[in-house]
Amino acid sequence: MTRFSGPDESPGFLLWRVTLAWRRAMRVALAPHDLTHVQFVLLASLWWLEGHSGAPSQQRLAEHAGTDPMMTSQVLRKLADRGLVSREVDPSDTRARLLSLTEPAKALVSQAMKDVEDADAAYFAGLGDEHQAFVRGLTRLL
Numbered sequence: 001m002t003r004f005s006g007p008d009e010s011p012g013f014l015l016w017r018v019t020l021a022w023r024r025a026m027r028v029a030l031a032p033h034d035l036t037h038v039q040f041v042l043l044a045s046l047w048w049l050e051g052h053s054g055a056p057s058q059q060r061l062a063e064h065a066g067t068d069p070m071m072t073s074q075v076l077r078k079l080a081d082r083g084l085v086s087r088e089v090d091p092s093d094t095r096a097r098l099l100s101l102t103e104p105a106k107a108l109v110s111q112a113m114k115d116v117e118d119a120d121a122a123y124f125a126g127l128g129d130e131h132q133a134f135v136r137g138l139t140r141l142l
Contacts, residue, residue, distance in 0.1 A: 022123055029119035033112040038075055040112055041065050043084065046099055047109045055098040057090060084108065 008014065026037045035043070045065040049056040056064070062072040076099065079085040084105035090096035101109065127134050 025119045025123045026116065029115040030112060033108060033115070035108070035112060038067070038071075039079060040109075040116065042067065042072065042075055043079065043101065043105060043109050044113060044116075046085065046101055047106065050100060055088075055100045057096045057098055058087070059096065061099060079105075 002010075023037065026040075030037060030040050033040075042061060042065055046056065046061055049061060049064055058073055058076060059069060061067075061076075062069040065072070067075075076085055076087060076097075080087050084102055086100045086102060087097040088100070090098045124131060124134070
């Protein structure tokens, strides 16, 4: 037995479908930059954190992005191998790594950000005047 007469009344099911469609749009937007969505989120989050509070630790980046710390570490290693992220030992805690974007990464984030924002605008255009209410609703769910 279910509370809903059909799947189109279930907010969880609709969120699942919307998320899948939006992720496809992000994959298309990021393909020319050779980035996965997780890589982009971590690079963009690092760009934002660096600009506001200096070089963050991996832990701080994971907290900001809402990502699993172990997965964050693995993705950052790959980004470092590509020359996009510098991971330096924190002098105040040798177990921690301080992160910074390389110059090529800053250029890449700038280019990818425009494409992601354009894809977001196109995807969410269907909300029309309800865009801000939608954002407020999502924020309340976090």
